[in-house]
Amino acid sequence: MPGTHVNMSPKNAHNFDDTIELLAQSMTAEDEDVADALQDEALDVISSVAGSLDQDVGAPANSIQIPKPVLLHNLLFPKTSSYRLEEVAGKLAIVPIRRDESYGPINDEDHDKKNAEVGSETQINSSLPSYLPQQVEVVDRLAYGGGIVCLAQVDGYKMFCKARQDGLRDYSLKREIDCLHKISQAFRGSKVPIPKLLGYVRHPRSGAILGLLREWIPSKYNLRDLELAGFPDFPKEIRQKAGRQIKEAVEMLHRVGVIWGDAKPSNVVIDLNNDAWLVDFGGGWSESWVDENLQNTVEGDQQGVMRILEFLGVDTSPSPYDMCRLPV
Template structure:
């Protein structure tokens, strides 16, 4: 069974919509361009997707992305499986990080066959496929020269599970230890650099042991040229079923004992207060950035890449202590304590 999911969706450049799809251990880039007639399958997808983006309708945008993905998979599954076969059922060794973040790439155009009115995929340049050996990450995270952290090659890090979130975030094995790995890209380099700086400050502070923030454990180096492209953190085990992996997953707050919710709220408040004492701000504070430890039932704060989320922290207050205070207050309201 092939594993596939959307890595990114982009639009623009003459209304073109492009999907980047992970297909097993390869990356499939598919371009949807407007047709001369304006009444094809891709024209409908482009119009609806761009309308959702312009309206700021995240749910509609996600729904259209999924519909486009379904049409691409239906038209290209056979070709994709030939180019990037699914892993063997008895494969016991997890794929190394290098092969997953620097995969082979294949590029196609999504077209509507005028005779059959069915979707089809056309390899670019009229070749069997356009293949690139590596996806070029053109950035490097400048690490603090005073910090002494172990460095792990992308070829020595093995991915156990891809985790949800922007960029490449995964549960991995590095140095025989389970960790959380975060690798950025050109668009997210500044955000990941901020997170690295925050975690370095936390790790060398007087509150390092007391802060419920996943500890910084190492750096990720590209195997080919030694550039620092990511970081490794303590992995916080959460619910295997995602029912309570983060506070945002709570379906009914009232179904959780008030004493338990009060404990979580107090822990979040204490953690943010300690962060402020060492000059670190949370940034994008929200329920989705609070993990619930599966074994201890304590809550841990994650994601110091800044940013902001409607309904939690405004763009103007993102990355400020005032913004963090607003986020904590809203989490208290969310938990009804």
């Protein structure tokens, strides 16, 4: 159900033996497809019972519902209600229970304090604004799982947002904020093909950093999208330019001690002027692009760039014109 998490309590489990048996079988099934099918069957029963909870009983039957803006706060901290499944008159029913009676993490003050403690280790730019999740409107969700990645609107401007409920306790988010901060400090006043860090998302109670806001790069695709489509309207001379821009950008990063990390085509955005931008500084590695033992190293970046250039089918060795422009 949108905006609602339903947590089950184990109490009175004997009243819904069939459903529990399906879930138990799914946990012991050796075949993943069989396990998924058993879980789906059990969840179908639970969802049918829980469906009535999602109805807006307060709205008149003939009223026109005006969609409300989706706020980042609602995605990071969805309304959580806890229930127990029981058998009533031969049918399954949902009974409200206290939050502490159910399974699942509780986002309490101790959790907030841990986030704040981790955040104290991260360098931030105090001149950049901070926003509460309630102030960030989600325009388009770009990825699912592992936090919220979206196109957002803040103060009337479109920005890229990446945020998590556990904030900087997540290594990749912490790394990306650190890298973008270091890049902004190293290239003040210089134009680099890396989106600028524009602000932070903070917890409404503790003030801990939950996410970042960076420059949004209007684009039609990333390099992986282009390749899957057969590089339409992306002739070799433009690929040559993109390859050179990628190589030069990574070399610039290395000169100031920043490692791109997960170098691969899907982390290169091609803007509306066919210029290449490097995105995603969360680190890591991806099979076929960077070897695991080289992740988050200069050598790993170099390997990834070489494979991206091969993927583009271009040669980025300096031309005679470029050689004339090289500093001496």
